[in-house]
Amino acid sequence: MEPRVAVVGIGHAGFAPITAGLSYKELMFEAAQRAYADAQVDPRADVDSFVCCSEDYLEGTSIFDEYVPDQLGAVQRPVQTVAADGLFGVATALMLIRSGAARVVAVEAHSKVSDVLTLGAIEQFAMDPVFNRPLGVPALAVAGLDMNAFLERTGLTEEHCAMVAAKNRTNALDNPRAAYPADVRPEDVEDSAPVYWPLRELEVAGRADGCVVVVLAAEERAGDLTEAPVWLLGAGWSSGSPTLESRTWGEADFVARAAERAYAMAGIEDPGEEIDLAEVDDVYAFKELQHLEALGLGTAGGLAEMLAEGELEADGDLPVNVSGGSLGQGNLFEANGLARLLECAEQLRGEAGERQVDEAYVALVQSWRGVPTTSAAVVVLGNEEGT
Amino acid sequence: MSGTRVAVVGAGMTRFMRRAQETGKELAWEAARAALDSCELTLADVDAVCLTSAPDAFDGVHMKGEYLSDGAGGFGKPFIRTYVGGGSGVFTAIQGWYTVASGMFDVALLVAEEKMSSTQPHPQGAFLTIFDNILERPLGPNLLWIFALEMNRYMSAYGLDKRDIASVAVKNKRNAAGHPAALLGQADITVDDVLASEVLAWPVQRLDVSPISDGAVAVVVASEEAAKRITDRPVWIEGVGWNLDTTYWTNRDLVYPEYVENAARMAYDMAGVKEPRRQIHVAEPYDPFDYKELHHLEGLLLFEKGKAPEAARDGVLDREGDLPSCPSGGLLGVGNPIAAAGLMKIAELFWQLRGEAGARQVPGTPERGVAQAWGDLMQVGTVVVMGNDGGPPKTAAGLPVVQTPPYTAGGHPLSDGGFRSALGAVDHRLGARYSWDAGVAVGRFLDGLRAGKILGRECRRCERVLVPPRMFCERCFRETDGWIEVEHTGTVQTYSICHVSWDMQPLDPPEMPAVISIDGSDGGFLHMLGEVDPDGVRIGMDVEAVWKPVGERAGSILDIDHFRPRRQS
Numbered sequence: 001m002e003p004r005v006a007v008v009g010i011g012h013a014g015f016a017p018i019t020a021g022l023s024y025k026e027l028m029f030e031a032a033q034r035a036y037a038d039a040q041v042d043p044r045a046d047v048d049s050f051v052c053c054s055e056d057y058l059e060g061t062s063i064f065d066e067y068v069p070d071q072l073g074a075v076q077r078p079v080q081t082v083a084a085d086g087l088f089g090v091a092t093a094l095m096l097i098r099s100g101a102a103r104v105v106a107v108e109a110h111s112k113v114s115d116v117l118t119l120g121a122i123e124q125f126a127m128d129p130v131f132n133r134p135l136g137v138p139a140l141a142v143a144g145l146d147m148n149a150f151l152e153r154t155g156l157t158e159e160h161c162a163m164v165a166a167k168n169r170t171n172a173l174d175n176p177r178a179a180y181p182a183d184v185r186p187e188d189v190e191d192s193a194p195v196y197w198p199l200r201e202l203e204v205a206g207r208a209d210g211c212v213v214v215v216l217a218a219e220e221r222a223g224d225l226t227e228a229p230v231w232l233l234g235a236g237w238s239s240g241s242p243t244l245e246s247r248t249w250g251e252a253d254f255v256a257r258a259a260e261r262a263y264a265m266a267g268i269e270d271p272g273e274e275i276d277l278a279e280v281d282d283v284y285a286f287k288e289l290q291h292l293e294a295l296g297l298g299t300a301g302g303l304a305e306m307l308a309e310g311e312l313e314a315d316g317d318l319p320v321n322v323s324g325g326s327l328g329q330g331n332l333f334e335a336n337g338l339a340r341l342l343e344c345a346e347q348l349r350g351e352a353g354e355r356q357v358d359e360a361y362v363a364l365v366q367s368w369r370g371v372p373t374t375s376a377a378v379v380v381l382g383n384e385e386g387t
Numbered sequence: 388m389s390g391t392r393v394a395v396v397g398a399g400m401t402r403f404m405r406r407a408q409e410t411g412k413e414l415a416w417e418a419a420r421a422a423l424d425s426c427e428l429t430l431a432d433v434d435a436v437c438l439t440s441a442p443d444a445f446d447g448v449h450m451k452g453e454y455l456s457d458g459a460g461g462f463g464k465p466f467i468r469t470y471v472g473g474g475s476g477v478f479t480a481i482q483g484w485y486t487v488a489s490g491m492f493d494v495a496l497l498v499a500e501e502k503m504s505s506t507q508p509h510p511q512g513a514f515l516t517i518f519d520n521i522l523e524r525p526l527g528p529n530l531l532w533i534f535a536l537e538m539n540r541y542m543s544a545y546g547l548d549k550r551d552i553a554s555v556a557v558k559n560k561r562n563a564a565g566h567p568a569a570l571l572g573q574a575d576i577t578v579d580d581v582l583a584s585e586v587l588a589w590p591v592q593r594l595d596v597s598p599i600s601d602g603a604v605a606v607v608v609a610s611e612e613a614a615k616r617i618t619d620r621p622v623w624i625e626g627v628g629w630n631l632d633t634t635y636w637t638n639r640d641l642v643y644p645e646y647v648e649n650a651a652r653m654a655y656d657m658a659g660v661k662e663p664r665r666q667i668h669v670a671e672p673y674d675p676f677d678y679k680e681l682h683h684l685e686g687l688l689l690f691e692k693g694k695a696p697e698a699a700r701d702g703v704l705d706r707e708g709d710l711p712s713c714p715s716g717g718l719l720g721v722g723n724p725i726a727a728a729g730l731m732k733i734a735e736l737f738w739q740l741r742g743e744a745g746a747r748q749v750p751g752t753p754e755r756g757v758a759q760a761w762g763d764l765m766q767v768g769t770v771v772v773m774g775n776d777g778g779p780p781k782t783a784a785g786l787p788v789v790q791t792p793p794y795t796a797g798g799h800p801l802s803d804g805g806f807r808s809a810l811g812a813v814d815h816r817l818g819a820r821y822s823w824d825a826g827v828a829v830g831r832f833l834d835g836l837r838a839g840k841i842l843g844r845e846c847r848r849c850e851r852v853l854v855p856p857r858m859f860c861e862r863c864f865r866e867t868d869g870w871i872e873v874e875h876t877g878t879v880q881t882y883s884i885c886h887v888s889w890d891m892q893p894l895d896p897p898e899m900p901a902v903i904s905i906d907g908s909d910g911g912f913l914h915m916l917g918e919v920d921p922d923g924v925r926i927g928m929d930v931e932a933v934w935k936p937v938g939e940r941a942g943s944i945l946d947i948d949h950f951r952p953r954r955q956s
Contacts, residue, residue: 002490019824020824021824021826021827021830022824022826022827023823023824023825023826023827023828023829024824024826025826025857026826026827026828026858026859029858029859036864042864043864044862044863044864050631055443055449055450056442056443056444057443057444057449057450057819058449060516060520060819060821060823061516061517061520062442062443062444062513062514062515062516062517063441063442063470063472063517063762063763063764065470065471065472065631065762065763065767066472066517066634066763066764066766067519067634068631068634069631069632069633069634069766069861070633070634070635070857070859070861071857071859071861073861073864074631075631075632075633075861075862076630076631076632076633076645076646076649077630077631078628078629078630078631078650078653079471079629079630079631080469080470080471080478080482080629081469081470081471082467082468082469082470083450083451083452083468083469083470084452084467084468088467091467092467092469092485094489094491095485095486095488095489095491096485096489098488098489098490098491099484099485099488099489099490100488101485101488101627112824114824115821115822115823115824116819116821117820117821117822118818118819118820121817121818121819122449122817122819123449125447125448125449125815125817125819126448126449126450126453126454128454129446129447129448129813129815130410130813133813133815134813236465237465237466237467238463238464238465238466239453239456239461239462239463239464239465239466240462240463241457241462242453242454242456242457243457254463257463258465261465265491369450369453372453373450373453374453375453375456375466
């Protein structure tokens, strides 16, 4: 695949339940400055194109695209908004670079969800206005419905989901940027209140503010910008049925299709063998298991065993969400994908500190856009040893 | 530039309607099906889907792209919704270009949908929240203001005659009379009709403005190899450009859209266009208001600054003129379902460059066209150059091959009464509340207002004083250096006399919004004029802030009650 594309810089700000006193612009400026310093680029001279990822209702602003350029160093430059998770922004950057339209691209995603006082009302506005909203069912109920169907189909249990929640919240204890680290055992999770049964309180990621900016470059520039390029080996994205009445409940078929594309591009034939660590969507604990299944990293029976054997732990065969995931770091909404990419980039560079995974060469990042959507993106990353 | 050339191979659109019976999904599907039918493809032939749609607030659907995705053909496909406000429709063609030029996909379906009519009581409600949440929204701005402010600045800077500007509305509504999908085609409209129409926000009158509309447009793009398999008449995307200017529109001179010029230069460079006025044979510039088409023709480097209005007056832009502009009828004539209207311009160039535009076909053998859209806070330029490698095919007699336009003008228009009675409607009110952090810079600015001071931040490297202040300088991209108190006085950069509220109710007395350039700074902000007769306001007038009494100040932009003509110098 030509030209090859690498992550050459990454920066973040926030990752806290609230970021009082800072505007979203100031949060973005801080993350952008760190990313540009990491990549040693001057955005006014060296970045050819900018991609921002946001949704209007989460910002409380129509046409949020208006409010992004200044704090990214992107004034009077090619800038666009991708109304999706940051990994779709990374996919867009890949296409921009491969098309020849840009050699260096900055991708930004943030959450300033602490500004939103009525998140439930907004999430309900994601439901079909004619069929679903009159029922008064909140969007979160979709997660409960999907979890029940998933457990029924696979034979996995509430206990397995509780183990995921406990693992990720505990992993976050080693992550200085995590918003919700906690020493939690599976029993604590199972004892927590049901929100939309079978989904329980400690299985739902708490909200957080934060911003991540990633700088990607074509191979010809990557060599100048970093000594530790993290190569974008593959990317895939896909949508399923947004309509509740016609989707495949309990199964992330859209994640499977996205993964198929990403693996094909990366030349990965046996993901379980070839991937050294994964950061996957766990906004609801059961989703981690559902997504691992769709990613071909485990079968239903296999995942039960992997959990029991500790294989998904930081020191296991397939560390998953070593960062703490969304359950431990907080739900950063459209920035979730870039937060996962941040963790993988640090792991592949050997900069993950207490969390460093041994022999990390190839990492997988996956995002899902949350209820009630069926859109997902998958990115495969590798360091020099992993290519 | 890229490994593969990318061509437009099919296009389709729905009728543009004041209110469509169809849901947004159904509009998207109608257009997508028409586009696929036009090039005899099915969804199975499509490798990726690119969607655009303007603010979610129109539909009242959060993550609107996800909601629309199955209607747009996104089921089981790589699907991405991009978004650059009003520039989105043309941007979708740029998205389609890079999606295919990346070499990752052969055929992409591009869909632009807009259903504005869902917003109650008036679609302009969706625009109330485009303004700065801290510094502008408290003033109650509506969308007409920014157009009126920009139009006034443009007219005043060049001493333009409103008749010349109105001739654009006349041209486009006449052009649209031959368009089967048009909402406001009118063959007999005159300049006097435009000048006699209701004054909304002076200098903007009702017939200067495009209509709110529902509709969708779809386009199919393909790699060179696939395009040649699909059609013997591909229309190539030769160049693309896009550009976003600073958010701080009150810090810019609105007289000229630099961001459009930047986008045009990017697209022309890629297309190898060195003399745009000679090498471009047909143009579809963005025309939500009549003056905007002229503004944009200048930004596209097709006319000198301030010279496009006389070209309009002299017929240069007519369909039979030297540079046909908006032969489709544009937004003023066909309608303005925002994102869809932009992609309609790409579809029109496709039809014009294939000789398939029927009654709208421009004469001769156009070989290259440019489409452009604009959006955000007078901030975005999106530009696409398309060409047919040597003119549309001709018959043996040398005449262009003219075919019936291959789109299906589907869609069912509804009256308001029909909408409420026969078919039913589902009402929702969004119970959303926000509490924004003003942040470090604007927070301090608001504290200053409470104390009766206007504060700016200084960038010593760029030698600028930023009002409104920010902690970063967008030009040199470093932290600003310190606080400076600036004057309470300024000059009127531009103003409007606005006679209607956002939901189009009469205002008496009218409101007088203005952009005030603040003395001692390099910036300024939006505020209201008072203590002056509307007839007495002038651009360049010296004004001073009138503060609320100390006890009534709340740390808000409203701590300044208004600006009035300066009483002493």
